[in-house]
Amino acid sequence: MAERMRRRRVTIADIARESGYSKTSVSFAFNSPRRISDEARKKILQVAESLGYYPDTLARNFSLQRHHSIGFLLPHAIPDAMQNPYIQQVIQGVGSVCQEEEYTLTVIPPFGKSLSKAIRSAAVDGMITMGMEAEHRGVDSIRMKDIPFITIDGTPSGGMHSVNIDDRQAAGDIMAYLLGLGHRRFALISVSGERDIPAISSSVIDRRMEGYREVLASAGLVCPSESVRLYHSPCSLSGGRTAGAQVLADHPRPTCIVTMSDITALGVMQTLREAGVPVPGAVSVAGFDNIPEASIMVPGLTTVDQPAWDKGVTAGQLLFAMIRGDGPRAGRACISHRLVIRESVAPPQQL
Amino acid sequence: MAERMRRRRVTIADIARESGYSKTSVSFAFNSPRRISDEARKKILQVAESLGYYPDTLARNFSLQRHHSIGFLLPHAIPDAMQNPYIQQVIQGVGSVCQEEEYTLTVIPPFGKSLSKAIRSAAVDGMITMGMEAEHRGVDSIRMKDIPFITIDGTPSGGMHSVNIDDRQAAGDIMAYLLGLGHRRFALISVSGERDIPAISSSVIDRRMEGYREVLASAGLVCPSESVRLYHSPCSLSGGRTAGAQVLADHPRPTCIVTMSDITALGVMQTLREAGVPVPGAVSVAGFDNIPEASIMVPGLTTVDQPAWDKGVTAGQLLFAMIRGDGPRAGRACISHRLVIRESVAPPQQL
């Protein structure tokens, strides 16, 4: 088709020739208009217009040594990663900062399971990753690239810049609430990594487990045990459904199901509804994240609010500071969390 | 911090000097290994490794004349655009194609309300837009850029490549279903453009309205009229809430609320729930899109399934075909839709 039959590109050289001015002047006409005479500028702009000139982004960026885009490295394949509302929210937060800074946001899917390849070819000035451990081989690729980067929900150590909440405390908070209502028989659904990268780093999972365990211990409970069973599920709706079915199959049935992500909780609740098990009548369900759906659901999901949007914004702002070179020495932001009490959790039924 | 003190970049010139080979050979070592001797390759790779060489993406892309990324132009600001699950799904569809092609996906937010500026600086090999009219000034910017582009939910005409469903037929289908159940008093919630770009092009809105009207006419109804009131709402949860309140304030109350997007319908349902108006007991609600939430909701939302994911995939595939130069002459894909009947619509109550 016509638009594929690209006539040779119109360059500043063409404009220079046509207008009688130099390439320098042409460039100035666009980028530093005040450095040339009105007459020259007018003439050049007019010739540019008539020739249908459009600056070459590739050449411009190369010359300016910047991409004008920041990268968001997906923890796993698009279908899994972007279907998680929590991740979506984080992306939106990052995106809103990009919008302000007039940068584009480059979403980098892992190419054919090869993260390093994806990282290598990413045309970005900085990168945000999710759930990456300091030891992850992907980190080396980014370091090699020599661009600033920040990890969200990763390991807040190892010299990596990171944005996190206090996962241990947050997990403890919700568990304390559940114990306070009288629950003593739990199903804990932790996160299992799919592919080679979990949605959240294993250190985050570890810290949440610590939080749960600490508070459980104060009530004399141990995990895993007869009273507190441990399950694992991918961070997805279908993962939640499967986990829900597993819990239902086990006996005795817990009075409360605690998940490490809302999307998993939604899946669990779907299974329960289909099985005719009333929530919270027969069993309570607690989540983690506070995705928008948590409040739309009926019953509303009791969960830990970790402001995904804020995490994205904070990471974005830190990253831009680093790109500008006026970044903080040690970037380790901790965002506050909050227990959100809705209807999916009630005191356990008397037996 | 250390990583900001960039020592001068290690380039192929450095490797050439250190290894005793030419820049050509160094380049071959990485990109056409079989064009040089084993010995040379080994030596070069080893020197590269020891120097911590990492190819410069900017230079590489410039030389290769490609960005290795395709752009997704957001119809409006990040918070609005990306919070709409329908748009999210489209993005995911496009993204999944990118992943296969080993391309990144550049999300382009409108810079400070300036679309053209955003388009101009976008470093992409092709572009996908949503809801763009052929006459939109943004289209000219893209044309100037001389890269292939496709619009989803835009105007399937004007020589633009596009991906759509049969909006008129789809709107007619759901209206026919509602009339069939006996509804005769409707609130129709159309889409109003926020900012200067609506979420869906006005031509799409027009075609849906045509579909509604045509079928309404067959039942002797006219829109707008006493029986069929017309409202307008932005494509968002909050927009839906506001519209819901408006509908509730009017009398007589319709037996069925018909929206042009599920996200709006969800907002409407929230308002109804808070007002204690049972759905579908007192009033039925119908949507458009079939976003994932539509099935999670209680009651499930009766709506038109327009496969957002498929739209994204189709647009992505067409775009890559165009980028490769083996694109179709006239790209105008029409995806099939489907009526999805759930619980949010019931026959009207007897009075």
Add this chain to the structure above:
DNA sequence: CTGAAAGCGCTTACAG
């Protein structure tokens, strides 16, 4: 198999 050289299209010190 190897290398000198041109080229991708801009930006920008520098000199006039």
Add this chain to the structure above:
DNA sequence: CTGAAAGCGCTTACAG
């Protein structure tokens, strides 16, 4: 105010 020229770091015909 204006322009010749270097430079950004690669890739790739072309010649040997």
